[in-house]
Amino acid sequence: MDLADGILAGDRLALARTLSLVENGTDEGKSILSILYPHTGKAHLVGVTGASGTGKSSLVNQLARYYRNPAPDWQPRRVAIVAVDPTSPFTGGAILGDRIRMRDLAGDSGVFIRSMATRGSLGGIASATSAVAQVLDAAGYDLILIETVGAGQSEVDIARLAHTTIVVEAPGFGDDIQAIKAGILEIADVLVVNKADLPGVENTERALRGSLNLAHPLPHRFMHHGMIEIVPEQTAASAVNEPLWVPPILRTVALDGTGIPKLVEAISNHRLHLETTGGWEQRERWRLQTELDLLLQTTLMDEFRLSLPEGAYEHALQDMFERRMSPFQAIEKLIDRSRGRA
């Protein structure tokens, strides 16, 4: 059977195969993605990020459990989980261990868990994570939980991908100066203090609250690998008019599920907020723009490399190495050579 048809018909093997093809950047994966694309855009993408050892995987496990067995007046949702762990920069290998904390979800056909290695990306997710999420979206999962690698301060790519970003903290992870630094706290739509049964939880919560009060109201401006985002004028204007979302700070104990119903409520409140203020559409546009920009970059780069005469690139690199040319001069020369001048 055709893989795309299989996915739309709910075939899990076809889904798993396609995720590999997409992750490996194959042409087959790209053409399946093009067939599936009109079926995407329905799922709620929720990012879960935070430092190593704060309990992200356990929290994702509890969230998925709750969405499968919610309060009586709620419909169970179909949940996909994308769990990202780092690739070794030396060997290219990886240990993907997030499933260890997700054993409660085994045997439920409404849950699909996929582990991913970063494969060289530094932003906390893999470069194919967005495409993987699209396939899961087309496969009919209502909620896609994306768990980043253990993220410190600047792994903020998840905010460009997810509609709702949850930042997980735990007691004992640094003082209030950590909390007012730029980066990961700024991207939080919901802040979670996990391991709330440990001593020090009040201090952590107070530090977070203090930093939030300082941080809001501020317009969200996303930086991506050092790229400065130019927010289109009309979206910038609507952002000003939009009622402010102040990230709630919630306590959870992921081991026993304490605080999970409140967290789920906060996630749906955030979705409602995005839908009523136009923020949903805005985030979709931002996400698609990032994706288009990244694809353009890699595609143009590949094309450009092909358009250069053989050895030109290595030659420019050598000139830079011997300090005969600055990087800017090297670029000028390479562009000239690709256009057949010089």
Place this chain on the structure above:
Amino acid sequence: MSERKIRVLIAKPGLDGHDRGAKVVARALRDAGMEVIYTGLRQTPEMISEAALQEDVDAVGLSILSGAHMALVPRVLELLKANGQEHVKVFLGGIVPDEDVPLLLNLGVIGIYGPGTLSDTYVSAIRKAILATAA
């Protein structure tokens, strides 16, 4: 960029709680450039085959020290096949008595690597078996 990454699931079926060996193997495979999904202790064959499906792995390594291998391994092989994953290579680690080795190899297990096996031995055997089917 369409580099083929080998993906391996390392699992501990059954009730023994000793996973040092499984972790050593996971690490050796990682160092050989593979992506290793580690599922943790006390997995049922159903959990293992489900994880193998979702993760679209090329191989599954089972570590068993409880003596239950003649019950657990055939069950895992059966479930992989039922899921349409008969191409997935299965290898074993842990404690397997000599007389069971030919029986397990006959069932389709590609290798049994007990304590003391050099990591080069299983890394190259696993890679060879996977690349042979992929070609």
